[in-house]
Amino acid sequence: MIQNCLSQPGDSQCAFAPEGARAVGKRRAILFCANTAWSMVRFRRGMLTALIRDGYEVHVVAPxxxxxxSLRAMGCVFHPMTMAAQGRNPIEDLKLVARLLALYRRVKPALIFHYTIKPNIYGSIAARLAGVPSIAVTTGLGYVFINKGLVSSLSKLLYRISLRFSGQVWFLNQEDRSAFVSAGLVESGKCTVLPGEGIDLEFFAPVPRPECAESADSAKEAKEEKGEGDGPFCFLLIARMLWDKGIGEYVAAARALKARYRNLRFVLAGPSGGDNPSAIPQSQVDAWVKEGVVEYLGMLADIRPMIGAADCVVLPSYREGIPRALLEAAAMERPVVATAVPGCMDVVDNGQTGLLCRERDPRDLAAKMEEMILRDRDDVREMGAAGRAKMRRHFDEKFVIEHYRNVIHELV
Known part of the structure; x- marks a missing residue:
């Protein structure tokens, strides 16, 4: 599924240079604008650290x-700026353009990177007005393409206008790029496809698997509520609390499996959905917890211990860029169950590194999760090892860092 810069050696924008930083003649400012500081730390820490080490003055704008x-401690110059991720007030959006424009003129960066819909749209406009080159990074299509209606149509119109002002537009998978190009939102010549945000394979290192709930044989005996096994088989879903992440289907699958097996855990980890139109009310999450069907851990400062304690990571999302949760799970040698949709299919080799299920189908999701429970333990371990091997081949963050370095070296 992946068609990224590594497969386009003739394209100067996509060629990866040998490892190692380039010398920077003088300290130049590079600015990154996102809708959360959390996402910059979680997804781009390695890249920011590398650029600081290269000698660039790195600025980050986010709420x-x-x-x-953490960004300040890394050495970034942090500029707090309020921006409603899903706000629809045109007056507030114009104010955001004005605030970004004033900041860009004051900082005078050599290059700006924008992430997610609000920065992509309004930041690109502000950068053009400030006379600063910019790159829009589309991390996923999200609500705009998953759902239909006035908000979706207006967002596409704004994308069509604003992306004219970006020198380049980066995507995390080929399907997202094709969707934007076919909808007339961006010229194909501006587009580059990256291998996701990359994953730090040293930070997300394999850990010994916990004592699994049951062998395949004892799991079968536990069916119809027979026996307890050695410990609970733990499923983990890491995502923002959004319906579009397939959390409703995960809960439905958990109910079905709990009716057949006694020794299972179903864990949710991730921040609330905020003001996203697809956000799940906290009262609904609380009701699921009270029912006993899932555990909710909220947002964790370090997700690695929870991945290490899980037997399988699940993401029944409706669409993704390149799902970070699946990269992290695979890097730590955990098999995954995910939907057969763009983004997830780039990460998961069905039957080899995990299992793919049908989108918005809790029965098929439950069937794939049950298959994971009943699989031979050696087979599951091989799945995990194959997942990490794929991360090493295609998703190592050093590839992404070198791409940033190449482009910055070319443009700055």
Whole structure:
């Protein structure tokens, strides 16, 4: 599924240079604008650190949140700026353009990167007005393409206008690029496909698997509520609390499996959905927890211990860019169950590194999760090892870092 810069050696924008930083003649400012400081730390820490080490002055613009201090500690110049991720007030959007324009003129960066819909649209406009070259990074199609209606149509119109002002537009998978190009939102010549955000294979290192709930034989005996096994088989879903992430289907599958097996855990980890139109009310999450069908851990500062404690990571999303949760799980040698949709299919080799299920189908999801429970333990371990091997071949963050370095070296 992946068609990224590694497969386009003739394209100067996509060629990866040998490892190692280039010398920077003088300290130049590179600015990154996102809708959360958390996402910059979680997804792009390695890239930011590498650029700081290269000698660039790295600025980050985002709303203040719990990870802003981490950015400052890394050496980034952090500029807190309020922006409603899904706000629809045109006056507030114009104010955001004005605030970004004033900041860009004051900082005078050599290059700006914008992430997610609001920065992509309004940041690209502000960058053009400030006379600063910019790159829009589309991390996923999200609500705009998954759902239909006035908001979706208006967002596409704004994309069509604003992406004219970006020098390049980067995508995380080929399907997203094709969707934007076919909808007339961006010229194909501006587009580049990256191998996701990359994954730090040293940070997300394999850990010994926990004592699994049951062997295949004892799991079969546990069916119809027979026996307890050695410990609970743990499924983990890592995502924002959005319906579009397939969380409703995950809960329905958990109910079905709990009716047949006694020794299972179903865990949710991730922040609330905020003001996203697809956000699941906290009261609904609380009701599921009270029912006993799932556990909810909220947003974890370090997800690695929970991945290490899980037997299988699940993501029944309706569409993704390149899902970070699946990269992290595979890097730590955990098999996955995900939907057969763009993004997820780029990460999961069905039957080899995990299992793919039909989108919005809780019965098929439950069937694939049950198959994971009943699989031979050696087979599951081989799945996990194959997943990490794929991360090493295609998704190592050093590839993404070198792409940033190449483009910045070319443009700055």
């Amino acid at each position: 203040e949140d719990g990870e802003a201090a």
